[in-house]
Amino acid sequence: MSGPAAGTAAAAATTTDVVCLGESMVTFLPSQPGRLADVPSFGRGIGGAESNVACALAAAGHRAAWVGRVGADGFGDHLVETIASYGVDTSAVRRDPARPTGVYFRTATDRGTDTHEVAYYRAGSAASAMSPENVPYEALFAGRVLHLSGITAALSPDCLALLRELTAPRPGRPLVSFDVNHRPHLWRGCAEDASVLLELARRADLVFVGEDEAEEAWGIVGAEAIRAALPEPSVLVVKRGSAGATVFASELRPGPRGAEAAAGAAVLAASTDTVSAATPATSADIATPADTVTPVPALRVDVVAAVGAGDAFAAGFLSATLRGLPVRDRARHGHLMAAAVLTVPGDLTDPPSRDRADRLVALDDAAWGRLRLAPGWTAADRAPEEVRTP
Numbered sequence: 314m315s316g317p318a319a320g321t322a323a324a325a326a327t328t329t330d331v332v333c334l335g336e337s338m339v340t341f342l343p344s345q346p347g348r349l350a351d352v353p354s355f356g357r358g359i360g361g362a363e364s365n366v367a368c369a370l371a372a373a374g375h376r377a378a379w380v381g382r383v384g385a386d387g388f389g390d391h392l393v394e395t396i397a398s399y400g401v402d403t404s405a406v407r408r409d410p411a412r413p414t415g416v417y418f419r420t421a422t423d424r425g426t427d428t429h430e431v432a433y434y435r436a437g438s439a440a441s442a443m444s445p446e447n448v449p450y451e452a453l454f455a456g457r458v459l460h461l462s463g464i465t466a467a468l469s470p471d472c473l474a475l476l477r478e479l480t481a482p483r484p485g486r487p488l489v490s491f492d493v494n495h496r497p498h499l500w501r502g503c504a505e506d507a508s509v510l511l512e513l514a515r516r517a518d519l520v521f522v523g524e525d526e527a528e529e530a531w532g533i534v535g536a537e538a539i540r541a542a543l544p545e546p547s548v549l550v551v552k553r554g555s556a557g558a559t560v561f562a563s564e565l566r567p568g569p570r571g572a573e574a575a576a577g578a579a580v581l582a583a584s585t586d587t588v589s590a591a592t593p594a595t596s597a598d599i600a601t602p603a604d605t606v607t608p609v610p611a612l613r614v615d616v617v618a619a620v621g622a623g624d625a626f627a628a629g630f631l632s633a634t635l636r637g638l639p640v641r642d643r644a645r646h647g648h649l650m651a652a653a654v655l656t657v658p659g660d661l662t663d664p665p666s667r668d669r670a671d672r673l674v675a676l677d678d679a680a681w682g683r684l685r686l687a688p689g690w691t692a693a694d695r696a697p698e699e700v701r702t703p
Contacts, residue, residue, distance in 0.1 A: 329402065330375040330635050332456035332487075334448070334479070335363030335465045336440030337381055337396065338415040338433075339388045342659060346421045349430045355418060359395050360660045362462045362494055362624050369628035369650060371400035373664050375635060378402035380452055382439045388414035389439070399661075405452035409439035421618060421658070433498075435468075444471035445478045453479065458631060460490040461517075463510045467499035473509065480516035491517035491546075492627050495526040507531050511542065519634075520546040521627050524553050536561075540604065550630060550644070552623065557611040558644050561604045609644035610678075614652045615687040621660030626651040629664075638674075645674040645681070656688040665691045 341355035363379065370377040379401050383389030385408045392414060397403045415435030420428070435441070443465070453459060459479065466473045480489055493510050500506035507530045514520045520543060527533045533542055536551040536559040543549055549561040629650030633643035653664050664670070673684070 328376065329378050329456035331367065331370050331458040331460055331490075331631060332378045332380060332453055333363035333367040333460045334380045334443075334453060335361055335462055336415060336435070336438065336468060337361030337364035337379070337383070337392050338417055338435060338438075339391060340660070341416065341418040343419070343421050348428075349418060349420055349432060352420070357391070358659045358661075359392055360417070360621070362464050362492065363460060364392075364396050364401070365621055365624035365660050366460055366492075366628045366631070367401045368396060368399040368661050369625055369664060370632055373628065373632045373650075374667060375632060376402070376456075378405065378452065378456065380405045380449065382407045382409055382443050382447075384408070384412055384414040384439045385410045386414055388416060405449045407439075407447065407449075409442060412437060412439040412442055414439060415441075419620070431498075438468075440465075441469040441472060443468075443475055445475050448475060454485075454487055456487055457635065458488045458490050458519075459486075460492070460627070460631065461513075462492045462494040463513065464494045464496055464499065466509055466513060467496060467503075467506065476513055480513055482516075488519060489517045490519040490627070490631060491521070492623065493520065493522040493526055493530070494623070495530045497529070514543055515545045517546055519548045519550070519631075521550045521552065521623070521630070523623070524551055527551075548640075550647075552626065553611075555611055557609050558626075558647065560607045560609065560640050560644055562607070562640050563604045605640065607640045607644065609641055609648070610682060612648050612652050612681075613685040614655045615685070616655045617688055618658050619655060621654045622651040624660070625654040625664075633674075642674050646670060649673060652686045653691045656686060656690060663691060 338360055340358045340360035342358050343349075343352040344354045344356065345352060361381075364381065367377040367379040377400070379396055383392050383406060389408060393403050393406055415433070415438035417431055417433045417435065419431045461476060461479060466476045480491070491514055493514055495506070495510060497506070510530055514522065522539060522543075524534075524536065524539070527539045531542065533539050536553065539551050540549055540561045547563060551559045551561070553559060626647040629647035630643045632650070633646040638646070649670050650664055653662050654660065656662075665673070673681075676684070
């Protein structure tokens with residue numbers, strides 16, 4: 314048996330918490346601020362939205378796997394070895410002898426500023442050749458959660474076909490987590506980016522989207538309007554930058570996704586007091602659910618580099634979801650994981666210990682609002698009151 318049916322059958326023997334699929338690349342980080350033309354040297358690291366999530370989850374103590382495709386080259390060796398060093402299962406990564414591993418160079422500035430530069434060398438990469446015909450479905454469907462991103466959909470028509478296949482309704486599908494991750498430069502020449510990302514998000518169980526990217530991609534302004542455009546996901550997390558995040562959680566109603574929606578809901582039902590599993594249904598319509606809306610303020614952070622924070626937030630949220638924590642605590646764990654990455658130069662870092670993160674998450678609203686996290690804050694296992702405050 315091969316293809317999606319084989320993956321669905323394998324899901325019964327789940328041994329992994331989260332499987333992440335996507336492209337990972339070797340990233341070259343500048344030795345000093347400035348234009349790419351002026352930077353004299355670069356340090357080598359790794360970067361990739363989905364592999365970042367896998368590494369952060371593994372570092373937080375979960376069983377995580379990354380599925381991707383890299384070249385049969387030294388950069389591919391480096392990627393697989395580095396990701397595995399975080400404790401991530403890379404056994405299902407495929408090597409492509411005909412295509413290279415993608416690489417990119419970036420400046421030290423915030424991605425959202427006009428001075429930020431990124432030079433990608435990923436066209437024709439091994440990852441862009443992923444398709445419904447060459448991925449290991451048994452590995453992809455072997456976890457409780459399958460985490461995907463809109464970046465993969467932009468890499469090639471074959472990659473888009475793969476994401477449509479993985480988000481398609483089918484019995485036994487794991488919970489599908491989808492981070493919109495709108496990257497306009499990857500969609501150049503394609504006028505369908507907005508509709509494609511909306512389509513994929515509406516087929517997922519858990520969705521992460523930034524207010525800014527929803528406005529840029531869909532022309533939708535505000536968290537409530539985003540929820541109106543995405544009524545299907547059981548949980549929608551709208552990231553609002555320094556304002557925090559707003560989480561919409563609904564009871565899963567009967568709808569066209571049927572049995573696979575119930576399978577995804579089983580994970581969410583175990584992790585929230587607002588979402589419960591549904592009986593597979595045959596209705597062609599989705600009833601409008603009554604959401605529980607939970608706004609969760611962000612932390613004040615002394616930012617070193619604003620790269621990788623969104624991936625870290627998703628990892629923290631997924632980690633707390635897997636642990637069965639309530640909605641507010643899941644978002645707070647997301648904020649803490651993001652703060653850990655914001656206070657280092659690269660995309661990845663060691664998260665705070667689970668015990669310390671739990672202590673911080675348990676703070677009352679006033680104490681949470683007083684926290685200010687600076688570089689090095691994850692290294693010292695201090696009591697909550699010892700965290701730097703104004």
